[in-house]
Amino acid sequence: xxxxxxxxxxxxxxxxxxxxxxxxxxxxxxxxxxxxxxxxxxxxxxxxxxxxxxxxxxxxxxxxxxxxxxxxxxxxxxxxxxxxxxxxxxxxxxxxxxxxxxxxxxxxxxxxxxxxxxxxxxxxxxxxxxxxxxxxxxxxxxxxxxxxxxxxxxxxxxxxxxxxxxxxxxxxxxxxxxxxxxxxxxxxxxxxxxxxxxxxxxxxxxxxxxxxxxxxxxxxxxxxxxxx
Amino acid sequence: xxxxxxxxxxxxxxxxxxxxxxxxxxxxxxxxxxxxxxxxxxxxxxxxxxxxxxxxxxxxxxxxxxxxxxxxxxxxxxxxxxxxxxxxxxxxxxxxxxxxxxxxxxxxxxxxxxxxxxxxxxxxxxxxxxxxxxxxxxxxxxxxxxxxxxxxxxxxxxxxxxxxxxxxxxxxxxxxxxxxxxxxxxxxxxxxxxxxxxxxxxxxxxxxxxxxxxxxxxxxxxxxxxxx
DNA sequence: AAGCATCGGATTGTCGACAATTAAAAGCAA
DNA sequence: TTGCTTTTAATTGTCGACAATCCGATGCTT
Numbered sequence: 001x002x003x004x005x006x007x008x009x010x011x012x013x014x015x016x017x018x019x020x021x022x023x024x025x026x027x028x029x030x031x032x033x034x035x036x037x038x039x040x041x042x043x044x045x046x047x048x049x050x051x052x053x054x055x056x057x058x059x060x061x062x063x064x065x066x067x068x069x070x071x072x073x074x075x076x077x078x079x080x081x082x083x084x085x086x087x088x089x090x091x092x093x094x095x096x097x098x099x100x101x102x103x104x105x106x107x108x109x110x111x112x113x114x115x116x117x118x119x120x121x122x123x124x125x126x127x128x129x130x131x132x133x134x135x136x137x138x139x140x141x142x143x144x145x146x147x148x149x150x151x152x153x154x155x156x157x158x159x160x161x162x163x164x165x166x167x168x169x170x171x172x173x174x175x176x177x178x179x180x181x182x183x184x185x186x187x188x189x190x191x192x193x194x195x196x197x198x199x200x201x202x203x204x205x206x207x208x209x210x211x212x213x214x215x216x217x218x219x220x221x222x223x224x225x226x227x228x
Numbered sequence: 229x230x231x232x233x234x235x236x237x238x239x240x241x242x243x244x245x246x247x248x249x250x251x252x253x254x255x256x257x258x259x260x261x262x263x264x265x266x267x268x269x270x271x272x273x274x275x276x277x278x279x280x281x282x283x284x285x286x287x288x289x290x291x292x293x294x295x296x297x298x299x300x301x302x303x304x305x306x307x308x309x310x311x312x313x314x315x316x317x318x319x320x321x322x323x324x325x326x327x328x329x330x331x332x333x334x335x336x337x338x339x340x341x342x343x344x345x346x347x348x349x350x351x352x353x354x355x356x357x358x359x360x361x362x363x364x365x366x367x368x369x370x371x372x373x374x375x376x377x378x379x380x381x382x383x384x385x386x387x388x389x390x391x392x393x394x395x396x397x398x399x400x401x402x403x404x405x406x407x408x409x410x411x412x413x414x415x416x417x418x419x420x421x422x423x424x425x426x427x428x429x430x431x432x433x434x435x436x437x438x439x440x441x442x443x444x445x446x447x448x449x450x451x452x453x454x455x456x
Numbered sequence: 457a458a459g460c461a462t463c464g465g466a467t468t469g470t471c472g473a474c475a476a477t478t479a480a481a482a483g484c485a486a
Numbered sequence: 487t488t489g490c491t492t493t494t495a496a497t498t499g500t501c502g503a504c505a506a507t508c509c510g511a512t513g514c515t516t
Binding site: 241 | 477479
């Protein structure tokens with residue numbers, strides 16, 4: 001997914017990390033599941049040593065929660081969790097926009113624009129398939145985050161928070177008119193960055209994220225009331 | 229240092245983590261040092277398994293940097309690193325202040341105020357010893373961060389970023405008139421929070437952190453020019 | 457029957473050894 | 487002597503087994 005997650009020297013722990021992480025994000029391993037180290041070790045055909053390394057990293061991005069001597073559970077999706085998470089996202093990606101407006105090169109901006117055009121045409125062809133929207137959106141945000149050029153900010157957003165964000169979006173879906181509006185909002189944001197108007201880019205990004213939050217929030221509420 | 233880092237069931241990995249982390253922050257293990265797993269295992273008298281768990285967590289709070297199959301090094305302190313780090317701190321602790329003004333109970337606020345008075349008297353007695361200032365400052369910020377009641381924000385600030393912040397401050401020192409001014413700034417911040425004026429608390433905290441940054445920045449510049 | 461203590465099973469934490477990879481030393485050619 | 491290749495030693499990654507701890511079931515007491 002992310003352009004170049006590991007340069008070279010991919011270790012077994014890295015492979016199983018990606019596998020389990022994907023399984024959790026996509027819901028193949030359901031939220032709230034108790035994690036058994038021996039079971040997962042058998043399932044992915046490796047020893048517990050690299051598996052535990054992978055679990056440590058999963059804990060880092062809040063996909064599992066560990067308690068000493070008791071084991072780990074896949075995180076549960078909740079409204080409170082969503083709100084806390086998106087509260088931070090608004091702030092951090094807003095900051096990323098301000099910094100991106102300051103630090104992104106003209107070429108980087110041009111690349112993001114090309115990316116958006118490409119996504120737009122892809123969406124026209126594959127209308128309705130939300131996965132492409134998902135991938136495109138993640139990619140856009142990822143580019144802006146990188147554009148901030150702040151290594152700690154990049155690390156927090158793209159390595160720690162973003163998998164949980166994707167988990168909410170993949171499992172609760174992005175639906176309705178938001179799908180098509182997101183593209184326009186992306187365009188507006190990159191325009192502001194291109195104009196070196198960090199303040200506006202910040203504002204637009206916060207609204208973009210807030211709208212996305214409301215969308216998922218509704219899904220959660222509906223799901224919670226219908227079969228609780 | 230932090231009130232209750234591990235509830236119970238302290239494992240060997242936890243112990244060695246605290247030991248190594250302190251050694252790095254205090255500079256006992258110098259910045260930039262190559263880390264040898266066998267050596268550290270002998271030094272702290274345990275196997276490599278819990279040691280590696282500890283190293284994984286040290287990487288998480290940016291105190292060491294690992295490259296696959298190549299080993300780990302203690303992070304180096306630099307001006308660029310300081311600026312990136314404090315840029316984030318300003319933003320995140322500013323947010324923490326806004327949230328704290330909203331969510332902290334009257335009792336929590338009263339406790340922080342008592343804490344400040346206690347630190348003030350302690351400082352009068354042990355004037356000049358910057359360690360107490362350091363501990364007091366960390367404690368104040370820690371309380372405000374907790375007051376935000378946002379678990380992700382708390383995790384990022386107090387578990388991931390703060391040890392690196394402390395490393396800069398311990399190794400480069402907090403000197404001059406800043407030491408005494410910090411107390412007044414803390415007072416002003418908690419007053420704003422008590423008045424439920426999140427916007428002001430945010431502003432004051434950002435200035436407080438910016439001033440702290442400038443102070444360390446100067447130390448780094450002097451050190452860099454004097455013996456390079 | 458309800459509550460508590462005890463026991464058993466399973467899981468996590470830790471250990472020492474082996475395999476794979478890397479970084480540096482030694483050797484050779486130009 | 488310089489540059490490259492080869493070898494070698496050390497380090498990291500991985501494995502299987504053991505020890506310590508916890509959760510659930512069983513039995514006893516009141």
